[in-house]
Amino acid sequence: MMYRKLTRGFGLLILLAMSASPSLAMEDEIQGLMLIIEQRLEDPAARQEAMRAGRNRALLCSYCHGNDGNSVKPDVPNLAGQNPVYLLDQIGKFARGERKNFVMNSLAKDFTLDDKVNLAIYFARQTVKARPQDEALAASGKRLYAQRCVGCHGERGHGTAEYARLAGQRPAYLRLTLERFRAYDRGEQQAAENVRRSPIMESIAARLSDENIEVLAAYLAGLE
Ligand code: HEC
Ligand code: HEC
Structure with a gap:
């Protein structure tokens, strides 16, 4: 009980610190979002309410991301099964215009924090439908993934709060996203309405060939 109170207080402190000092390390920001999600999930009644409210709000998203977070368009990411903290973080980035x-x-900019938390929880608890791709491509993607990606995105591509889930993601979205990260490194022209920066992923994508990207997408899209 005492411990709960302490962690609650700590979460609030982190939130206050975040608003006061935008230069706080990324890990601290993720920690803050993690606490918000954990608190909502630990109480069964609050969790049920989050799922209900999230499902309602998700009507706005279904045209592109599908009712259950399995996207209905190739270049729109699946949200189903994604880590809720990652989802909350990305919605925040859209709301602040850091991702365009x-x-x-x-x-995103019209949502309250509650809306964002509920949407993140709702979509994270849906099941993603993997789409198996060409076997030979997937097999070489698997080898490359083990060398270059597994350390952050995890053994089966399930990700963590900080690192996106990649398993079962739409192959066209994966290719597009990796090409966009790589384009920054190459100094290629970017459309101003399509900005996404990640120093980590930019340096990793810089070392990927078109063929590398193709096989990685084939492997990841088929992973459950
Ligand atoms: C008109 C289509 C459309 C609608 C409606 C839409 N989205 Fe999106 N969403 C996109 C596209 C396209 C992207 C990928 C943008 C990019 O390439 O960076 C995206 C990306 C995202 C991401 C980032 C996922 C990731 O893997 O990084 C989240 C989270 C998200 N949307 C949540 C939502 C939510 C929640 C709603 C409803 C409130 C919603 N979206 C409604 C098209 C849409
Ligand atoms: C050092 C850690 C690290 C490694 C290694 C890494 N990534 Fe990432 N990856 C990240 C982070 C952090 C993000 C989230 C970026 C953001 O916040 O927008 C990310 C995001 C992504 C995304 C976007 C996911 C989405 O839903 O939009 C893709 C795709 C991706 N990584 C693919 C890969 C692939 C493929 C490899 C191996 C070639 C790889 N990553 C290796 C840290 C890493």
């Missing part, structure tokens, strides 16, 4: 996509920016 016209629809996502306008939707």
